[in-house]
Amino acid sequence: MTTAIIQSAAISKHFGSASILSQLDWQIMPGQVIGLLGRNGAGKSTLLECLLGLRETDSGTVRIYGEDVSQLSDATRARIGYVPQKSDLFEWMTPRQMLDYFRALYPRWNGAKVDGLLERWGFDKLMQNKPISKLSGGEQQRLSIIRALAHDPELLVLDEPVSALDPVGRRDFLRELIDSVIERGTTVVFSTHILSDLERVALDLAFLKDGRIALQGRLDELLEGARRVVGPASLLDGKPLAGELRRQRAQDGTVSIITHGGAGLALLGKEAGVRVEPLSLEDLFIEVTQ
Amino acid sequence: MTNHAAHLFSISTGSAEPIYRQLVDQVKRLVAAGQMAPGDGLPSVREVAQALALNPMTVSKAYSLLEMEGVLARRRGMGMEVAARAGGGQSATERAELLRPTLERAAMEARQLELDSDTVLSLFIQILKEQA
Numbered sequence: 152m153t154t155a156i157i158q159s160a161a162i163s164k165h166f167g168s169a170s171i172l173s174q175l176d177w178q179i180m181p182g183q184v185i186g187l188l189g190r191n192g193a194g195k196s197t198l199l200e201c202l203l204g205l206r207e208t209d210s211g212t213v214r215i216y217g218e219d220v221s222q223l224s225d226a227t228r229a230r231i232g233y234v235p236q237k238s239d240l241f242e243w244m245t246p247r248q249m250l251d252y253f254r255a256l257y258p259r260w261n262g263a264k265v266d267g268l269l270e271r272w273g274f275d276k277l278m279q280n281k282p283i284s285k286l287s288g289g290e291q292q293r294l295s296i297i298r299a300l301a302h303d304p305e306l307l308v309l310d311e312p313v314s315a316l317d318p319v320g321r322r323d324f325l326r327e328l329i330d331s332v333i334e335r336g337t338t339v340v341f342s343t344h345i346l347s348d349l350e351r352v353a354l355d356l357a358f359l360k361d362g363r364i365a366l367q368g369r370l371d372e373l374l375e376g377a378r379r380v381v382g383p384a385s386l387l388d389g390k391p392l393a394g395e396l397r398r399q400r401a402q403d404g405t406v407s408i409i410t411h412g413g414a415g416l417a418l419l420g421k422e423a424g425v426r427v428e429p430l431s432l433e434d435l436f437i438e439v440t441q
Numbered sequence: 442m443t444n445h446a447a448h449l450f451s452i453s454t455g456s457a458e459p460i461y462r463q464l465v466d467q468v469k470r471l472v473a474a475g476q477m478a479p480g481d482g483l484p485s486v487r488e489v490a491q492a493l494a495l496n497p498m499t500v501s502k503a504y505s506l507l508e509m510e511g512v513l514a515r516r517r518g519m520g521m522e523v524a525a526r527a528g529g530g531q532s533a534t535e536r537a538e539l540l541r542p543t544l545e546r547a548a549m550e551a552r553q554l555e556l557d558s559d560t561v562l563s564l565f566i567q568i569l570k571e572q573a
Binding site: 362426 | 499502
């Protein structure tokens with residue numbers, strides 16, 4: 152049996168009286184490329200921070216590579232790369248100084264990769280020697296990504312990694328992710344709102360809602376299984392469907408059901424007045440996180 | 442025999458159809474239409490993944506399915522090619538099956554618009570003639 156790289160059990164987190172994470176269980180398996188989805192304020196950043204031990208949980212446990220996250224060894228730390236949502240880079244330093252500083256901390260620092268990325272992502276001499284605070288949001292984000300990739304991490308955690316990048320920058324980032332990260336079998340966990348990017352690279356999806364992982368699965372299977380069934384209440388009332396996620400009744404008596412069961416709906420679709428429609432990822436996001 | 446480049450493929454995100462499915466259907470259509478002939482080489486998984494910015498697993502899933510269905514064959518050594526029987530051997534019925542997903546969508550919309558079969562069919566015939 153493969154052991155999970157990240158194993159969280161019953162973690163809870165409150166901010167004041169607001170409950171953000173509630174008895175959340177989650178596992179990340181080696182080699183997974185998993186997208187974390189949720190509405191704004193659902194707690195995606197909090198979850199990622201708790202998983203990495205950057206934020207204390209109120210209760211529950213998180214283990215990374217078998218170690219308690221509050222007492223990670225340096226060797227385990229060196230296996231992890233993290234791109235925070237808000238760039239926390241050393242703003243008074245120049246990119247060069249910052250990267251040199253981190254190079255000293257990581258035994259496995261890949262200098263050639265860093266130089267290659269700096270060049271391809273437009274960090275010329277001038278920019279490399281400018282204080283980080285003078286860089287644009289997109290440039291800071293690119294730098295943060297370079298720093299996180301520099302030591303060839305085995306686990307890469309990205310919190311909205313492309314929020315400040317334009318479409319070209321996003322595509323460059325995706326190509327880098329595909330070429331040098333996913334190809335190496337790196338485990339990747341990332342949160343994003345940009346569903347088109349997610350569709351391109353993620354193999355698994357997890358939806359965070361009400362402080363828990365509300366739905367998780369293979370992206371392909373979720374898309375193939377997701378259906379909206381619409382029909383008269385006389386037919387659908389009192390008839391629970393396999394994998395039902397949501398059920399709504401309109402004023403005119405029409406019932407609309409979202410399921411991720413997929414199979415077994417063919418017969419139902421033949422009934423008069425019943426419509427069975429496939430859903431896009433965006434539809435599914437809206438239906439699951441509402 | 443041609444070796445096809447990765448630009449051959451295009452995918453769209455935001456569709457209800459998973460990306461690997463889109464790739465599978467595209468190869469089938471190209472083969473059925475004769476744009477890809479038996480023995481033609483397919484771009485490597487890596488090339489397609491890079492060109493379309495896709496997870497390589499998605500591309501290899503599509504290739505494996507096409508191999509299982511006999512559309513593609515694994516080359517000795519590396520890579521995939523269009524299988525020998527894939528092209529000309531396909532009957533009109535088999536090629537017509539490729540239209541099914543598109544027509545099913547059209548049928549669904551026709552039903553929503555409460556159109557009867559005759560109206561829809563005569564419209565389709567008219568469109569076929571316009572395109573010819």
